[in-house]
Amino acid sequence: MDSAFITNLILASVRMATPLIFLSLAELYSQRAGLVHIGLEGLAAIGSLVGFLVSLITGSPLLGVLAGAAVGILVNMIYAYATINLCAEQIVYGMAINIFAPALAAFIYRVYFGAGSELVQVGLMTTLSGLLGIASDNFLVRLLLDQTPMVYLAYGLVIFTAIYFNKTKSGLNYKAVGEYPKAAATLGISVVGVKYAASVICGALAGIGGAYLTTCYSTTYTDGNVAGRGFIALAAVIFGRWSAGGVLLACLFFGFCDALQIRLQVGSYGIPYQFFQMIPYIATVVVLTIIGMKKAGPKGVGKPYLREER
């Protein structure tokens, strides 16, 4: 295991963690307002497809990302209306989104491209080093500059979220809705308004997370390309104890484990590959054991808010 292995592993971890960060922040904003959302996989799937299509049509990956965010919001309004206004079961509607949105994405893809099979590829978003015209093999240059603007946005959002939830009155009000909405309402906080705002943010970030896959990572779209990231993001929020910093560390950890198993498979020389494929799951069990199962999440998460109920 030489230094090149380690530097390439770190770079791969960052690449693989970025979509997870967007999705995990989406979940964090949702849960902090009391809405547990297991439908991120679906939101990311439709965001991925729409981001790909818009990027293909306009030639602009940035517009693709914005379109991914927009469709994420749109689809998440189904969840929002059902769970906030109709007080429906959040888990059930999250699962409905997970079934509905990827199917919708597959349907749109087939309607747009027809049944004819042809590999469609789009150009990816330019990296900062590309914009600046810097080409270097230096590790720090590659780590800090050889990234698309979306990577900087992801890390910027983590910092913003940490400050917002802990240092601003608005953020504390937001968290209050997720902790004890009735008490928040007595303080004049619009509980329904905050929950809808959370759904808009959640939908946008999940859509961006999906669009990242097809505008910044891979030049092609295939059904199922979200590949379980929506569920990993759900776990990352729990790992991260519902804090922005913790979520970031959890995403980097998951990204690192996945990158590690890929790199170790390549250099295994005789060790069965299944052993390496187990690494992310073994690591998950170990970390859960260390962190423990003590609930630290918002107290009101998953519970419907009925204004008239005592």
Added chain:
Amino acid sequence: MKKIFALLLTLAMVLSLAACGGGNSGGGASSGNNTSAPADGGGDGKTYKVAMICDSSISDGGWGMACYNAMVDAAAKYGWETEVSDSIAQSAYYESIVAFCDLDYDLIYAPGNQYTDAILQAAEEYPDIAFALLNGGADTPEKAANQNVTSLLPNSQQVGWIAGILAGLMTETGKVAFIGGMEIDTTKGKYAGFVESAEYVGQQEGKDVKALDVVYSGDFSASDKGIEFAKAMMDQGADVFFGDASAVDSGARQAIDEANAAAGAVKVYDIAQPGDFLGQNECIIGSQVTDNSGLVGLCMEAVEAGTFGGETIYGTMQNGVLSVGKLSDLVPADVQEKYNGYIAQVMDGTFMQ
């Protein structure tokens, strides 16, 4: 008012799901339900129908695409209707097959060894329907109680040879790489053929050629895994790639193209399969081509004649099912000549003898 809204919302979602489920299960349902005028056969006036199931996308730029095109080409020749259900999960193999059986499809076409159990189960329950299993086991047809399953079995060793010979000739670092989707018999056969032929040809050319250990992405859709595997393998010095992982292969080619662009020259190559994909990516220097349409066509003929089932149809270079695609200009003329020489040895059965 809320109840009406709730009812409307539920109805909208149910209808959307039904529509989208139909779209997914019949990728072609929206626009791919084709019927072609029969070029020959089908004289009884009946319009036969064939349905394909696939766990990868038919737009994956690899396996799914080639297998779908094979079915469409064969259907066009024999005047059959086609339908496809792609990107299906393993848990939905059986249900997807049965859905087509219930719609009275005449032939179910499943391109992959991984569908064997689902096909055998459905074949037992639907004795009047024909099931064609591409890359099925040689002994699979005899396991079918109703003798209504046929295995279409391209020679995976020869598939590996076609790619491995070119890899052995083109590698400069002496390291070649193979990316698999799942650890299934045909993939293992292709890898074994790829490795032995690359090493043998390298030895013949005075080079020490070694293959990196095979890696498996675990699924056929994760193009991002292909990117990461290719990057890791290039870090290990691999400069010629071959794979059997559908969209994962497309991801690998993306990473190879990016590495070549960064280097300012095409120094890392990829060999595609099972269609001729030259030109799809800059790094593709050649393809191993499997004429699955010929194999599917044989099944259609047998269904129409009422003689389908209970046999294994092998595909080799000798009977024309396996062949070599066009070579890129990146392959020098003298190397092309050597390559054709080795391929001739495969054809006459003297390769590695």
